Amino acid sequence: MTVVTRDAVTLAPFGVPEPELQYSAGTPAIAAVDLVREYPRKRKDPVRALQGLSLTVAQGEVHGLLGPNGAGKTTLVKILSTILLPTSGQATVCGHDVVRHGRDVRELIGVVMGGDRGLYTRLTGRQNLEFWGALQKVPRKVLRSRTEHLLERLGLAAKADARVETYSRGMKQRLHLARGLIGDARVLFLDEPTMGMDPVAAREFRKLIGELRDEQRTILLATHDMTEAESLCDRVSFVRDGTVVATRSPHAVAGLVSAVQGLELDSADAALAATLAEVPGVTSVTTDGATTRILVRSQDDFPRLLHLLADHGVTSLRTLRPSLEDVYVRLIGDRGLEV
Incomplete structure (x- = not known):
């Protein structure tokens, strides 16, 4: 495997050493080929959430997934983040197969699903980050400094020792993002990250996403928000009935109509x-x-x-x-x- 140098991939790992996992500078951050995912049903034909979906996302790209409820966006994110297994087809993250090398994939990614899922509301924000960092085997000294950095960076320092159940929706979403970054993720999966936020909180959250893009992190953003996709994404893919029907940059997409x-x-x-x-x-x-x-x-x-x-x-x-x-x-x- 070709080792990536700092010149090839520029990241901001919060002042700590790079993880041991390396990958080629020319390898796509995300590559999905003919993905199929079926949900079996008793005495009925299975439901196909993905029907031969293919998608490629370059390293450092912010890529939007646009589609209605039930189009397959969340199913795709769950497969790429190793939460679900595909029925058939292949998917890789930074060159690592999501089925055969799931542990390697999990060391490279962060997942922000939104809402209360994934947060322990009776713990404080600091305790949540320390817990998730320990699960990702972040060294204790590194975890302590990274937790403080993320709490400060995401505007949560003042409420770091308050229970998450006292947080507003916007604060919970920022804590989700901090949780996704606690392992210094190279690839972030964001599923409706600003859903339910007020306009001010959503604007600040988008600003944070722009900063992550500047750090050359790869972001796959599943959203219904057209303004969000148009302002943040380098390219967008339209998903319908479990397959990608078109992929363009936001500026070029008008030519499709x-x-x-x-x-x-x-x-x-x-x-x-x-x-x-x-x-x-x-x-x-x-x-x-x-x-x-x-x-x-x-x-x-x-x-x-x-x-x-x-x-x-x-x-x-x-x-x-x-x-x-x-x-x-x-x-x-x-x-x-x-x-």
Whole structure:
């Protein structure tokens, strides 16, 4: 195995020695090939949570997993973190097979599932970190200094000796992240890390994720939050029915739908809006008191629309590109409240 030098992989291990496990600088942080996971049922066909899913994530990349409930995101994270075994297919983390070399994988990863899972609420924040660090066999002297560093870094020092049951949701999420880092993880799996947080706490949490990216840690982020994915991720993968349907950078993903999605006018004329809504190919017309936003089904619908606007004396307009949320709805489907 090729040994990775500090020049090849730059990490911030909190001032302690690197772990013994080494891996090639060119090895993907995550590689999944044709993963299948079935859940057996009595007297019924098994449920397939993953159906031949393949995914590659480079070292140092923040990669988003986007998809509805039941798409297979959490199942994938559990397989990669050795919590679940795949029915078939192969997955590696930093070159280590998650089935055959599970112990090696667990020394390289941190998992942040969110909520109260994985936290002992009757223990203090400090005791939680010391417990999890001991399980990961972090040397005692290293564990003490790393615990203090993480508590300070994540804004938990003032409540370090308070029971976790007294923590707010945002503080618990930060403690989850500290727990994921207590072993100096190279690869972090984050499953809906800001779910339930207030906007201020979520913004601070995202800032922390950005700092971890700067340390060249690899992060796999499963989320429903389009703003989160667009602001944090180097690439995003859309997951539907247990398989990846597309992978792009957030900036390039708009090309999956259309180069241009619609038009915006500096006008809020109600009569014009009503006329535009009747044009074939126009999917929606909305006004906010100052502007009118027109969305179309495809670029082929633009000529007819532009002729109509010219006939009504419109001389100034702006094109609209699809957002990550627009692409999500187009690729995954508008499921409404369906789960």
